[in-house]
Amino acid sequence: MLGEYRITGRRASEIAASVERAVGSGELAPGQVLPPMRELATLLEVNPNTVAAAYRTLRERGVIETAGRRGSRVRPRPASTARGSLRVEAPPGVRDLGTGDPDPALLPALGEAFAAVTEAYAQSPGMYAQAPVDAEFAALARGAFDADGVPAGPVVATSGSLDAIERVLTAHLRPGDAVAVEDPGWGSLLDLVPALGMRPVPVALDDDGPLPDALEAALRAGARAVVVTGRAQNPTGAAIGAGRAAELRAVLAGHRGVLLIEDDHGHAIVDLPLHTLTGATDRWAVVRSVAKAYGPDLRVAVLTGDAVTADRVSGRQRLGPGWVSKLLQRAMVHLWTSGAVDPREVARSYALRRDALVRALEARGVAAHGRSGMNVWVPVSDETGAVARLLHTGWAVAPGARFRLSAPQGIRITVSPLVDADIGPLADAVAAAAGPARPLSYG
Numbered sequence: 001m002l003g004e005y006r007i008t009g010r011r012a013s014e015i016a017a018s019v020e021r022a023v024g025s026g027e028l029a030p031g032q033v034l035p036p037m038r039e040l041a042t043l044l045e046v047n048p049n050t051v052a053a054a055y056r057t058l059r060e061r062g063v064i065e066t067a068g069r070r071g072s073r074v075r076p077r078p079a080s081t082a083r084g085s086l087r088v089e090a091p092p093g094v095r096d097l098g099t100g101d102p103d104p105a106l107l108p109a110l111g112e113a114f115a116a117v118t119e120a121y122a123q124s125p126g127m128y129a130q131a132p133v134d135a136e137f138a139a140l141a142r143g144a145f146d147a148d149g150v151p152a153g154p155v156v157a158t159s160g161s162l163d164a165i166e167r168v169l170t171a172h173l174r175p176g177d178a179v180a181v182e183d184p185g186w187g188s189l190l191d192l193v194p195a196l197g198m199r200p201v202p203v204a205l206d207d208d209g210p211l212p213d214a215l216e217a218a219l220r221a222g223a224r225a226v227v228v229t230g231r232a233q234n235p236t237g238a239a240i241g242a243g244r245a246a247e248l249r250a251v252l253a254g255h256r257g258v259l260l261i262e263d264d265h266g267h268a269i270v271d272l273p274l275h276t277l278t279g280a281t282d283r284w285a286v287v288r289s290v291a292k293a294y295g296p297d298l299r300v301a302v303l304t305g306d307a308v309t310a311d312r313v314s315g316r317q318r319l320g321p322g323w324v325s326k327l328l329q330r331a332m333v334h335l336w337t338s339g340a341v342d343p344r345e346v347a348r349s350y351a352l353r354r355d356a357l358v359r360a361l362e363a364r365g366v367a368a369h370g371r372s373g374m375n376v377w378v379p380v381s382d383e384t385g386a387v388a389r390l391l392h393t394g395w396a397v398a399p400g401a402r403f404r405l406s407a408p409q410g411i412r413i414t415v416s417p418l419v420d421a422d423i424g425p426l427a428d429a430v431a432a433a434a435g436p437a438r439p440l441s442y443g
Contacts, residue, residue, distance in 0.1 A: 007043075010044065010050075012050050015051060019064070034074070037052050038051075095395050107341075112338075117327055117331050134326055136330075137157065155303070164285070171312035180227070184403040187403050190405065209228065225258060245277060257282065260283070262277060267288045268293035268346065287302075360423050366427075367379055374415055377400075382435060383401065385433075389429075413426075413430070
């Protein structure tokens with residue numbers, strides 16, 4: 001089963017280290033099946049519980065994955081190898097359209113906000129005994145959730161949306177549990193799930209969001225949680241419409257024990273309404289980051305959810321960082337109340353560039369997807385070749401491998417750096433580089 005390699009050790013930590021060394025050296029290849037726990041325990045002359053503890057450690061570190069009766073196997077790619085490393089560095093003279101960053105020209109100046117809050121802080125500095133969430137910050141965030149039809153629930157501040165999603169997942173799930181994720185989907189999330197020792201289950205999507213049949217199949221396969229993006233889905237730009245939301249809620253209603261996490265990636269940068277799926281399950285959370293509209297370095301997100309979920313997240317947070325800086329929370333209050341960002345103008349600016357590129361590609365016979373947000377997804381037959389050819393013609397894009405589990409190949413183009421004069425030359429280059437490919441799966 002393991003070829004020439006022999007797992008060694010008497011303690012759980014030694015057994016885990018033996019496997020991890022072999023994976024790092026290549027002696028245990030991706031996909032390699034490990035011995036059943038009782039069989040390995042017999043070979044090593046240890047208690048089966050010792051092997052079980054070693055395998056649990058390896059799952060939690062993202063080295064192996066467990067697929068029920070099919071046993072445990074080495075993950076296709078170690079969790080320590082972030083998908084972000086699968087990017088193309090743009091050399092001098094090459095336009096970088098692969099970052100996923102917002103347009104700096106659309107981000108607000110922060111000086112006034114921080115000057116105001118630091119002046120107030122001098123009179124009333126933050127202390128340990130204070131509530132972890134600023135009252136005005138919570139009220140404004142909750143009001144925005146209310147306006148979008150998100151059910152009532154407490155507000156928790158986190159250090160970005162990925163931090164929020166991680167805290168919600170670990171509040172309810174354990175290593176080995178399956179999580180339904182969009183495919184193609186957010187690369188950082190596709191890294192996070194196995195890094196937590198959990199198993200990602202791909203859910204196909206189209207321009208209107210996750211396909212109901214694909215979600216049903218994932219849930220029937222044992223997924224205990226599902227993470228969906230309501231608007232500006234990364235990387236495809238999908239946005240869940242009213243009809244699709246009703247279909248997805250109907251699917252979720254048949255699995256009320258499943259944890260639902262909604263990442264509202266498009267908040268304040270798109271003008272499409274949010275059609276929330278909340279209410280269909282007993283445990284849920286909605287996450288909103290300020291990164292795309294106000295600046296990635298602010299590292300602030302707001303989370304609301306059912307009372308149990310919010311309490312578990314905030315309780316565990318208190319045992320770690322404690323809270324998100326009140327200076328950051330109050331700076332966000334200032335930015336929100338001063339109208340530092342005009343969401344309609346931001347949405348219009350991204351839409352003009354995104355729609356122009358999609359139309360230009362379609363005119364050249366290239367299928368492209370970008371219903372909302374700042375990214376365009378282009379299915380290609382050979383993404384490595386397409387990325388290389390585009391780089392040669394002066395454009396750096398993100399390879400689809402950063403965002404895929406089992407979905408067909410593609411490339412992601414971030415429109416933030418584009419101006420009108422770029423659209424035609426870029427579309428010509430993509431059309432020449434892409435080759436024949438089928439569009440994003442519709443089932």
